[in-house]
Amino acid sequence: MALPWLRLLDAALGMTDIARRVTRKEEPTQLAPGGGGPGGALEARLAGVVVAALKEAFDRDTRRLELERDQLEAERARAEQALRAELRRQAGEREIGRLRLLSGVAVVSWLATLFFSSQLLGGGAAARAALGVGWLLLLVALGASFTAQTTVSDRLTGDGEVTSGAAGAAAPWLIIAGLAVIGVAVLL
Numbered sequence: 700m701a702l703p704w705l706r707l708l709d710a711a712l713g714m715t716d717i718a719r720r721v722t723r724k725e726e727p728t729q730l731a732p733g734g735g736g737p738g739g740a741l742e743a744r745l746a747g748v749v750v751a752a753l754k755e756a757f758d759r760d761t762r763r764l765e766l767e768r769d770q771l772e773a774e775r776a777r778a779e780q781a782l783r784a785e786l787r788r789q790a791g792e793r794e795i796g797r798l799r800l801l802s803g804v805a806v807v808s809w810l811a812t813l814f815f816s817s818q819l820l821g822g823g824a825a826a827r828a829a830l831g832v833g834w835l836l837l838l839v840a841l842g843a844s845f846t847a848q849t850t851v852s853d854r855l856t857g858d859g860e861v862t863s864g865a866a867g868a869a870a871p872w873l874i875i876a877g878l879a880v881i882g883v884a885v886l887l
Contacts, residue, residue: 704756707756708753711749711752711753714745714749715742715745715746715749718741719742722741722742787855787861790861791851791852791854791855791861794851794861794863794867795848795851795852797867798844798847798848798851798863798867798870799844799848801840801844801870801871801874802841802844802848804874805837805838805840805841805870805873805877806841808837808877809834809837809838809841812833812881815885816830819884819885822884823887825884825887826885826887827884828884829880829881829883829884830881830884832877832880833877833879833880833881833884834881836873836874836880837873837874837878839873839877840869840870840871840874843867843869843870843873844867844870846866847866847867847870848863850862850863850864850866850867851863851867
């Protein structure tokens, strides 16, 4: 709440007018304010009191403004921290969604190749070995994806960067390599 400075100054001037009237009744010969008589001393003391009151009001207002500025700074810092936490959460959710998609691709690829395995198992030893290596790569990709999901969820609770690590980077390449090896097995 702001102080009504003009009303305070008007009240202070009104008090000096009252003081002048009182001193004029007591000393009708004194005409000039601040003269050498007792009325001048009273006015000087009254002016000192008014100045001290105004100084105290200004100091109080300055302290209040500093307090409000500090509160606004603290609120801004809390808002920035909340924004950073929200951005980290969103990045983590996107990364976990990507890793879940990779897990699904690895499982679907493995199941799809399982249907063709009867044709490949009837082939030569090289085709069977390639199929086994392809399946192994797909299962390792699935495990890497799960490991990366765990890493992301662990990093969401800390203050560091939200990444899936090496396992998350390797999972799509393992899927590609597994499907490529199975493709070679089909050609053999």
